[in-house]
Amino acid sequence: MRAIVVGTGAGGATAARELQSAGFEVCILESGSSFKPFTRNLSWSEPLRRLGLLGGEKNFRHLFPAMDIHRSSEDLVLVRGLTTGGSTVLSCGNLVRTDNGLKEIGLDLTPEFQELEDELNPIPIPEDKWRPLTRKMFQSAQDMGLDPKPTPKAVDPQRCTGCGLCELGCRVAARWDSRRFLKEAINRGAILHTRTPVKEIIVAHNMVKGVLARYQGRKTIIKGDVVVLAAGGIGTAQILKNSGLDVKDNLWADIVLTLGGVSKGAHQLEEPPMVWYTKHEDFILSPYLDVLSHFFHKPWRNVSIDDRVGLMIKLADVEEGTVYADGQVEKSLTSIDQIRLDQAIKYASQVMDGAGVSRPFIQGMYNGGHLGGTVSLKKEDVKNMRPSWLPEGLWVADLSLAPRSQGMPTILLTAALALKVARKIIAEN
Ligand SMILES: Cc1cc2nc3c(=O)[nH]c(=O)nc-3n(C[C@H](O)[C@H](O)[C@H](O)COP(=O)(O)OP(=O)(O)OC[C@H]3O[C@@H](n4cnc5c(N)ncnc54)[C@H](O)[C@@H]3O)c2cc1C
Numbered sequence: 001m002r003a004i005v006v007g008t009g010a011g012g013a014t015a016a017r018e019l020q021s022a023g024f025e026v027c028i029l030e031s032g033s034s035f036k037p038f039t040r041n042l043s044w045s046e047p048l049r050r051l052g053l054l055g056g057e058k059n060f061r062h063l064f065p066a067m068d069i070h071r072s073s074e075d076l077v078l079v080r081g082l083t084t085g086g087s088t089v090l091s092c093g094n095l096v097r098t099d100n101g102l103k104e105i106g107l108d109l110t111p112e113f114q115e116l117e118d119e120l121n122p123i124p125i126p127e128d129k130w131r132p133l134t135r136k137m138f139q140s141a142q143d144m145g146l147d148p149k150p151t152p153k154a155v156d157p158q159r160c161t162g163c164g165l166c167e168l169g170c171r172v173a174a175r176w177d178s179r180r181f182l183k184e185a186i187n188r189g190a191i192l193h194t195r196t197p198v199k200e201i202i203v204a205h206n207m208v209k210g211v212l213a214r215y216q217g218r219k220t221i222i223k224g225d226v227v228v229l230a231a232g233g234i235g236t237a238q239i240l241k242n243s244g245l246d247v248k249d250n251l252w253a254d255i256v257l258t259l260g261g262v263s264k265g266a267h268q269l270e271e272p273p274m275v276w277y278t279k280h281e282d283f284i285l286s287p288y289l290d291v292l293s294h295f296f297h298k299p300w301r302n303v304s305i306d307d308r309v310g311l312m313i314k315l316a317d318v319e320e321g322t323v324y325a326d327g328q329v330e331k332s333l334t335s336i337d338q339i340r341l342d343q344a345i346k347y348a349s350q351v352m353d354g355a356g357v358s359r360p361f362i363q364g365m366y367n368g369g370h371l372g373g374t375v376s377l378k379k380e381d382v383k384n385m386r387p388s389w390l391p392e393g394l395w396v397a398d399l400s401l402a403p404r405s406q407g408m409p410t411i412l413l414t415a416a417l418a419l420k421v422a423r424k425i426i427a428e429n
Contacts, residue, residue: 001429004029004211004224006198006239009086010414011398012230013178017185018422019228024429026190027222028182029213031197031235032083035179037169038064046305049295057296057365064168066090069292070234072321073332078253079292079369080232084194087232087369088177092166092273093155094409095122095176100316101404105379112416120176124150125157125275133266133309133355134287138276140354141285146278146347151286155272164269167291178415201227201243201394208393211239226425230398230418233371237323237400240375246389250376251321251331252405253368257341258290258310259348260300260364261357266309274312278351283344283407285351288312293364300362309357310364313344316407319373333366370410372399385417385424397421 003024005016012028020026040063048054057069057077066083067090081087097113127135127150141148159174166175186192193215200212202221210223229236237247268289277286289310293300300308321331333341349361375396381387386395397418399410406413 001025001226002027002224003226003228003425004222005228005230006211007086007230007232007235007398008084008178008182008192009081009230009232009398010088010178010411011418012086013181013185014415014418015228015230015397015422016190017181018419019425020185020188020190022426026185027224028185028190028192029196029198029211029222030084030192030194032066033194035066035083035085035089035169037171038165039171045295050301052298052301054295057292060296066169070329072329075333076255076331076366076368078234078329078331078371079367080234080371084182085177085179088411089169089179090167091177091411093153093175094151094274095120095154095412096152096409098406098408098410098413100406101402105377105382105403107377107382109416109420112419113412116412116415116419120154122152122154124152125155125160125272129157129162129271130275131266131268131271133263133268133357134271134275136355137287137311137351140351141278143354144350148276148278150276151274153272160272162271164271164273164289165291166273198231198239199242201239203243203391206391208391226393226395226429228395228397228425232398233374233400234323234327234329236396236398237374238325238327241323241325247323247374248376249322250319250373251323251329251371252317252319252373253321253331254370254405254407254410255315255317255333255337255366255368256312257315257366258288258293258312258364259345259352259361260293260303261309261352261359261361262303262307263309263357264307267306268309269305280344280347282340283313283315285344285348286312286314290364292367297365300364309352311348311352313341313348314407315340315344316405317368319405323374370399370406372402372410373405375400376403377401385421395421395425
């Protein structure tokens with residue numbers, strides 16, 4: 001039985017490894033190239049940044065092609081990894097359970113969460129590696145009764161150098177990313193083709209036959225008995241739309257807004273990002289120096305990186321966004337998002353005030369990198385872990401399946417969904 005897996009991120013790598021272990025002949029198609037972390041020293045860019053000569057955030061792609069930055073409206077940019085490892089290679093390594101919206105559809109991922117946690121063993125970064133100001137903000141959140149907790153991370157604290165630039169790839173391989181699952185699948189015989197973007201699904205008589213991809217510069221049909229789409233919230237929706245299949249306009253992104261204050265010599269970048277978090281109904285707060293805002297957001301320009309202090313709000317946004325067949329995306333902040341953000345900004349400001357961070361607290365760029373919801377599961381789909389409207393043999397195993405935004409890290413959720421989907425495929429074939 002030949003399975004084609006599209007994408008190598010949290011979902012694709014998990015599904016590929018599982019299918020290969022069960023004896024499938026697995027062919028993995030990845031649109032991006034092999035991942036290389038960003039290794040240039042950033043200090044050269046500081047004078048250009050201050051003068052505003054770095055241009056817009058899109059220019060970053062020339063320096064670091066693995067990070068795809070897409071403006072979905074005037075006020076929001078979406079970020080994803082287009083490379084081996086998908087968005088996991090850009091992650092902060094946070095690994096927590098989140099299941100917003102799953103109970104409503106009768107989906108319990110507890111066994112999959114447990115199994116993945118047992119394997120990846122997420123642990124907090126020891127407090128002696130936190131910057132003093134981060135400790136003060138933790139204390140301030142505690143004094144406010146917000147119950148902050150150290151963030152479990154799939155990061156080896158012994159190896160981590162605390163460079164603070166997890167989103168640009170881990171130079172010392174201290175942080176887990178899905179390439180580890182991918183490697184296991186390949187070691188057991190799976191074939192990986194990078195730089196092979198899938199365009200469409202090939203279907204005959206409501207049965208999947210394979211995919212149409214660009215392979216070695218040519219349009220090529222690659223045949224398979226089973227096709228597993230794991231190209232992420234945007235990529236999977238784009239392929240389905242190109243194939244004439246119905247995708248809902250329910251894209252969510254977990255919108256991030258970092259509030260930027262100042263504290264002389266804080267050196268917040270000299271610790272891993274997001275070492276603790278507070279959990280609220282629609283958002284989390286977590287210490288984070290937003291590199292995108294530092295480099296490309298005009299209102300943040302006049303403060304040096306050594307003195308900038310950030311507190312991130314990660315918001316569960318309204319599930320309203322459209323992916324088009326050409327890959328364009330339309331999504332903006334809704335009035336409900338804005339109301340929830342205003343409440344979060346109040347809490348974040350209080351935490352920073354309590355830690356002695358100097359005002360003004362300036363808002364960073366609105367961005368989102370948890371892309372899901374476009375092929376969301378319904379109650380009636382859960383038994384088969386597959387939306388019923390998909391042709392036979394076509395499966396989805398990525399964050400697109402999650403119906404609701406989380407306002408929480410989403411790798412564990414994606415991998416748990418993919419694991420459950422892969423086991424259904426194995427059971428049915
Ligand atoms: C900067 C950043 C930091 C993050 N930090 C964290 C964190 O610390 N903890 C956490 O839990 N979550 C984090 N996330 C979110 C998390 O990484 C994603 O939610 C998760 O990786 C989603 O998995 P996925 O498989 O759906 O998509 P992805 O991991 O994005 O994988 C999609 C894959 O499909 C490929 N692809 C796309 N289109 C095509 C195509 N047409 N043909 C072939 N291949 C294609 C892509 O190149 C990629 O390999 C972060 C996200 C970002 C952007």
